[in-house]
Amino acid sequence: MNVKSIAGGERRARFAFSSHSAHSLAGHWSVSDFVALTKPRVMMLAVFTALVGLSSAPVRLDPLTTLATVLAIAAGAGAAGVLNMWYDADIDAVMTRTAMRPIPRGKISRFEALVFGLVLSGFAVAVLALATNLTAAALLAGTILFYIIVYTAWLKRATRQNIVIGGAAGALPPVIGWVAATGEVGLEPLTLFLIIFLWTPPHFWALALNRTDDYARAGVPMLPVVAGRAATTRQILIYSGGLALASGLPWIFGFAGAIYGGIVAVCGAIFLLLARQLNRSIGTDRRAAHRLFVFSIFYLFALFAALLIDHGNSSLSLMRSSHDGRGVSVHAEPRLPPDAVRSACSTVNFSEV
Numbered sequence: 634m635n636v637k638s639i640a641g642g643e644r645r646a647r648f649a650f651s652s653h654s655a656h657s658l659a660g661h662w663s664v665s666d667f668v669a670l671t672k673p674r675v676m677m678l679a680v681f682t683a684l685v686g687l688s689s690a691p692v693r694l695d696p697l698t699t700l701a702t703v704l705a706i707a708a709g710a711g712a713a714g715v716l717n718m719w720y721d722a723d724i725d726a727v728m729t730r731t732a733m734r735p736i737p738r739g740k741i742s743r744f745e746a747l748v749f750g751l752v753l754s755g756f757a758v759a760v761l762a763l764a765t766n767l768t769a770a771a772l773l774a775g776t777i778l779f780y781i782i783v784y785t786a787w788l789k790r791a792t793r794q795n796i797v798i799g800g801a802a803g804a805l806p807p808v809i810g811w812v813a814a815t816g817e818v819g820l821e822p823l824t825l826f827l828i829i830f831l832w833t834p835p836h837f838w839a840l841a842l843n844r845t846d847d848y849a850r851a852g853v854p855m856l857p858v859v860a861g862r863a864a865t866t867r868q869i870l871i872y873s874g875g876l877a878l879a880s881g882l883p884w885i886f887g888f889a890g891a892i893y894g895g896i897v898a899v900c901g902a903i904f905l906l907l908a909r910q911l912n913r914s915i916g917t918d919r920r921a922a923h924r925l926f927v928f929s930i931f932y933l934f935a936l937f938a939a940l941l942i943d944h945g946n947s948s949l950s951l952m953r954s955s956h957d958g959r960g961v962s963v964h965a966e967p968r969l970p971p972d973a974v975r976s977a978c979s980t981v982n983f984s985e986v
Contacts, residue, residue: 667741671715675714676711679803680806685940702764709757719750720786724852728847728850761813768816783798805826821883839911870909873908910924
């Protein structure tokens with residue numbers, strides 16, 4: 634699809650939304666409409682990965698500070714979702730997947746969404762600064778700005794690399810969690826950043842392969858729209874290979890133990906197999922892309938859950954050692970229980986963009 638077609642799609646999206654938005658300035662909203670604006674599933678992903686960064690840090694926060702940190706990161710992720718929906722309301726109105734969001738339906742006006750997003754952003758950054766440190770708060774603020782200004786307002790409608798570059802925003806929560814605990818960036822959270830960064834393109838391109846008409850109609854130059862299926866599946870296979878290699882770094886560097894290493898080996902092999910099957914599939918086969926998309930969700934949560942379990946086991950061992958008089962560690966409290974991890978994994982479906 635050429636550039637003129639993409640531009641035409643974006644003009645149609647803006648026209649369709651402007652004709653629809655006349656009656657959306659004052660809708661009968663409910664609390665659930667504002668909750669929907671925050672993209673709860675994406676928010677849960679951000680909180681979950683941030684908790685891994687927080688749990689991996691060599692410094693333990695007290696329970697009240699931990700709660701405030703999680704609340705701030707959740708609010709920041711939600712604010713980014715709200716501002717994304719505010720800016721993208723025109724294209725959301727013409728895409729089947731997003732047409733039922735609160736703003737296109739006229740439940741909440743764009744102005745209300747903008748105010749809500751800005752207030753939530755300020756709240757998130759202020760709480761994180763007061764509860765932890767200015768470095769973590771600045772990183773959270775930068776993540777929100779990057780997602781809205783760089784990805785949403787610029788890259789999403791301008792280049793096929795929108796997801797590749799914009800994925801940096803979604804990869805930062807574990808770094809924010811680590812910095813909230815330590816006040817500085819370390820190598821371990823950077824490996825987690827790299828894993829999510831390389832995971833994002835194959836995850837979203839697998840979704841976009843079955844939504845090509847939707848993105849074309851909205852004028853969004855996603856890779857399948859501008860480069861075609863064959864080029865997209867090749868890129869998915871390349872990024873999947875990079876993801877499999879990067880996913881082993883926590884184990885290679887000694888940040889994770891045998892549980893993580895085993896899960897990475899099995900899940901990485903399955904991810905590569907599904908990516909290869911997709912690359913070999915014919916254009917009319919929608920199942921291969923859907924299988925990879927669904928498994929990519931499981932893949933990310935399996936890896937991060939394994940990290941939580943590994944760190945939790947290490948903490949319990951160190952706690953027992955200290956009780957036996959063999960030394961004291963800063964990891965004196967257990968990490969998140971495995972049951973909480975399994976519960977989180979079973980409730981989240983990350984499919985927003």
